[in-house]
Amino acid sequence: MHRFVIVGLGNFGSSVAEALYGHGHDVIAVDTDETAVDDIGPHCSRAAVGDGREAAMLEEIGAEEADAAVVSTGDDMTASILATMALQDLGVETVYVKVISDNHARIMRQLGVAETVFPERDSGINLASRISEKGVVNYVRMGRNLSVQELVVPEEWRGHTLRELDVRAAYGVSVVGIHETRADEMIVPPDPDDTLRYTDTLILAGTDEAIEAVADLASATAEDAE
Known part of the structure; x- marks a missing residue:
């Protein structure tokens, strides 16, 4: 205590x-x-x-x-x-x-x-990030150009493992957790050999620019689902 x-x-x-x-x-x-x-x-x-x-x-x-x-x-x-x-x-x-x-x-x-x-500014940034990118579920600002974001799993990633995707090397971001939304269970750290499902969301940490590249894929996935 x-x-x-x-x-x-x-x-x-x-x-x-x-x-x-x-x-x-x-x-x-x-x-x-x-x-x-x-x-x-x-x-x-x-x-x-x-x-x-x-x-x-x-x-x-x-x-x-x-x-x-x-x-x-x-x-x-x-x-x-x-x-x-x-x-x-x-x-x-x-x-x-x-x-x-x-x-x-x-x-x-x-x-x-x-x-x-700066609660008002951080809340505003959070809201703007969530409503401007359909794939963004949650956004937490960590610094001037760093954030942790929760994104839907891009369609092309589904059925693959994190080890296969090698997200860090390909996009420069770290997958720090997986949210199994069906069971509402957060897995931290994620198992690199677990297969990603459409009901999962990814907790990513990195620069805003790097995560934005993944968010573009997630956004396209969300739009295709409509």
Whole structure:
């Protein structure tokens, strides 16, 4: 079990707090809004009303013993900077920050945070990727030009094994998993000698350009099926 501190209890911060607590971790949630604190109370180890920019306040609730922290202070960029610095002053080395712009992300990276999260942009990219390519089932952005995508199996790949297809050599992407949709079972890592079926989807990791080449095949397969 790890201890996490969540500073800021908007939709994002509250969701992270509740999910971490659901995974059995010790979660301390902080916000200046009493209503938000009351709402998250049943879904975390401890909820406190306070200013997450204040190191003394964070120390009082046990933040210095946290393994990691998540800063989600809405549109208040200054608050996120100050809260991050306060956490770092207490020795919390791993800090994740919700950002609202590229400039905000750049500032936070200069402060040495572990990761910046831009939920609105990432959700938009995810949606655009899914609706623009019929073969794309899910899309998760991993970096500026890296992603993990779930695609339907291209028709020409069906009946073949991953070893036969040698997808990495042919397309420069890695098949990190297979989702057997009929049984709703995820196989990670995949068996290279299992035959691919039309009910399978592939979990691919690689550059957007490389995966797009496979997505084109998957898209053509989806269109032919209509």
